[in-house]
Amino acid sequence: MSITESHRVEQLDAGLSFAATPALRIAVVDRDTGFGTVLRRRAESLGWQQRDLTQVPAIDALVSMRLHALVIDPTLLGPQWAETIEYLRGNLPEMAIVVTTAPSSVGQRVRGIRAGADDWITKPCHPEELIARIESIMRRRKPAQGLTREPILAGDLSIRADQFQAFCEGRSLDLTRREFELLHLLADNPGNVLEREEIYQRVWGFQMAHGDRSVDVFIRKLRQKITLFSPGWDYIHTHFGVGYRFSPELPVAEKPVSAKAASAKRKAASVGKAAA
Amino acid sequence: MSITESHRVEQLDAGLSFAATPALRIAVVDRDTGFGTVLRRRAESLGWQQRDLTQVPAIDALVSMRLHALVIDPTLLGPQWAETIEYLRGNLPEMAIVVTTAPSSVGQRVRGIRAGADDWITKPCHPEELIARIESIMRRRKPAQGLTREPILAGDLSIRADQFQAFCEGRSLDLTRREFELLHLLADNPGNVLEREEIYQRVWGFQMAHGDRSVDVFIRKLRQKITLFSPGWDYIHTHFGVGYRFSPELPVAEKPVSAKAASAKRKAASVGKAAA
């Protein structure tokens, strides 16, 4: 029983730090601007940002909005509404999709939810309930979302999220935003192999299209810039058929041997470098 | 638009393998046994396990049920219903909580959802909608994979899903992706004999063609690489006419009874000779 007790305490603690929903960005797609207005009053008092739209934007535009939730009336989507929801869900798996409609049939609701909607609310609907339901969905979010805000030190590099930039011995690597986000993601999971799909998903924000080489190209740019400032280290390692792994290592000219030998060589190399 | 198209197709593919929600365990707490009965018919046809209860069990009992979702009517919880939900949510953060009630006020719904309910459905409610909503909640959970993400220790090996690689005393076995996935699948079901068909299905992702020997070939490659790093252990065992079984065993030099052991010995001897 004491175990259960300690359980509870921990859980509640975790719950509290979670419950304080941070400011969310939502968009309302509806013809009835009145509903958006009412909702906005409540949302903004919570510090949320709300955007009112009269149609669903293109995926790229949606991505750049970095929404947490989309509130949508499917009557605006035409007969292909379910496919549209499926499409949105596929490309923005992190974004909550809340459907609001006039009274609907069970079949419609099931179809919408199966297509990827997180909730289906019948209008008229109290804004407070809508907000509570969005919070409920957000609560389920995988916490893996955020990356460290702390500076990351790896090899000769320091990666600073607060600056959106990486430095080597105080000098900026002059990374672009995407380059930095890619490096930050990799460096935040040192030693782990990240698949291309996941990288794309987390840096670009949507599903990777088949044959897209963007990740490879940015890896090349990253390696180029990093090598320029910090040669003598291998930071990004390719895993054939899988993806990339970040892990600062001294390239062993001879052959991959035991970790002990590698570390010895590392010491030697760094000494040599210091001397030079 | 062609990009968007290929996008979509992939999504549907991914969606399919996703949509097949694995068997869930749910419990229904309600006075109206009729609702539970109707729901059970649908749930069991999906392979779900359902348990009908007339009151909320103690936390320990709930924990041991390992439920994915709890469907509950708050009128059974008395005046402290919201606190009870909060308590459940705190102690079982992974479990979905779905509230079903007769028509209720906005205030009640908001309170219930804020307390931790994942959804609030008004009765009467179609079982299909309830199921769809539970699936929607489950969709937000990450893993979705059938395999463990935790490192697996077996004999001298450690198999790490996060690295897509197996190690023996810290040294990488240098497995390719397929090799690793095969080993991972086997090692995740230690002691179980997996049929070729199933292996192919789960590693390659589609139906095995008649006469396909890929599984055999990869088993050989695996055994080769594993033996290289960890001789002295038998990890993968052949079951004639069936498939393979993973189970780290120390081959007993004594028992010459089994023909299998004999052939293994012969093999080892010939390898040794070749090396010498």
Place this chain on the structure above:
DNA sequence: ACTAGGTGTGAACGACTTGTGAACAAGACC
């Protein structure tokens, strides 16, 4: 034992993945 079919093994081909440079498109800024 004998045989039919299942399994182990090695090698070779071909398909796919990745690295790389450069052209192209889209915005930001002056």
Place this chain on the structure above:
DNA sequence: GGTCTTGTTCACAAGTCGTTCACACCTAGT
């Protein structure tokens, strides 16, 4: 309107890996 920066797409080269095939060997039932 230009120019610069940034991100995307293309084409080609160089590797890597997966599949297939042939053949030897083993198993199980007759």
